[in-house]
Amino acid sequence: MLSAIFGFSLNPTFTRYLQIQLLPSSFDAQGSANAAQRLTCFVIDDRVTVDAGSLGIALSEAQRRTIRDVVVTHPHMDHIASLPIFVDDLFGELRQPVRIHATSEVIELLKADVFNDTVYPKFDELRNEHGPVMEYVPFxxxxxxxxxxxxxxxxxxxxxxxxxxxxxxxxxxxxxxxxxxxxxxxxxxxxxxxxxxxxxxxxxxxxxxxxxxxxxxxxxxxxxxxxxxxxxxxxxxxxxxxxxxxxxxxxxxxxxxxxxxxxxxxxxxxxxxxx
The missing domain is CATH 3.60.15.10 (Ribonuclease Z/Hydroxyacylglutathione hydrolase-like)
Known part of the structure; x- marks a missing residue:
């Protein structure tokens, strides 16, 4: 009856696609994104990213709320540049930690060179009122x-x-x-x-x-x-x-x-x- 009244099936079949977006990383004087790729960050299904170059500067507000997993392929700056900014911006509102997935070798490099209390805080050791804000997950x-x-x-x-x-x-x-x-x-x-x-x-x-x-x-x-x-x-x-x-x-x-x-x-x- 509802389908006849409102024009939809009670058992709809939804087609779900794998969605991938390369985040913009270059912007003109008016703030509009252009095609030049200076940083690398792929967003998958608005939930996971591969690398984090422009993660902290180019996400939509909706993506900021849903992305909590970051896979880091290597520690070069163009692939991790705004990862600390992403965690920093979310610090007070995180109800689950941002999970950094990487090899043990890359995790040690991130600890030594980025999240070291000199360049940026050791976020993996910090908590907000809800719990930890960042954790490393080795693969x-x-x-x-x-x-x-x-x-x-x-x-x-x-x-x-x-x-x-x-x-x-x-x-x-x-x-x-x-x-x-x-x-x-x-x-x-x-x-x-x-x-x-x-x-x-x-x-x-x-x-x-x-x-x-x-x-x-x-x-x-x-x-x-x-x-x-x-x-x-x-x-x-x-x-x-x-x-x-x-x-x-x-x-x-x-x-x-x-x-x-x-x-x-x-x-x-x-x-x-x-x-």
């Missing part, structure tokens, strides 16, 4: 672990500090993040064993003419990215290039387009992608 390389509703596997990649790539699934869709890396092998080995892959987020930092710098800093150029993609057994997934250095963004985009790879495009900050 093991190569072992599946759960964060909120997601299952993740961390894989070591080839960067100049300890860094992990990630395989992430909500039980329906599966995506992979390369994080910052140069040529790598184990990531592709793990990804190739996944039953399916809906999307790959892969870095492309420098143009081809700067390959020597890319290799020295352990990043990828478009040509190097193509070589890495040849190691994948999956076909048909979306391939989203990220981590383009703003100074070389237009040249990198041109070279990515010239590769002629189907479904390869540059990820747009602020846009919500669904699988």
């Amino acid at each position: 093991q390389m190569g072992q599946e672990f759960q964060v909120a509703h997601l299952k993740l596997t961390a894989i070591a990649v080839n960067h100049i500090v300890p860094t992990v790539g990630l395989l992430v699934s909500d039980g329906k869709a599966t995506v992979a993040f390369s994080s910052d890396t140069a040529e790598t092998e184990e990531l592709w080995h793990v990804v190739n064993h996944a039953r399916h892959l809906n999307a790959l987020f892969i870095e492309a930092s420098f143009p081809d003419a700067m390959e020597a710098l890319a290799k020295a800093s352990k990043h990828l150029t478009p040509s190097m990215l193509r070589t890495e993609l040849n190691k994948l057994n999956h076909n048909g997934m979306d391939i989203l290039a990220v981590h383009l250095k703003p100074a070389y963004r237009e040249k990198v985009i041109q070279e990515l387009n010239e590769l002629g790879i189907e479904k390869l495009r540059v990820m747009e900050p602020g846009r919500i992608y669904e699988w």
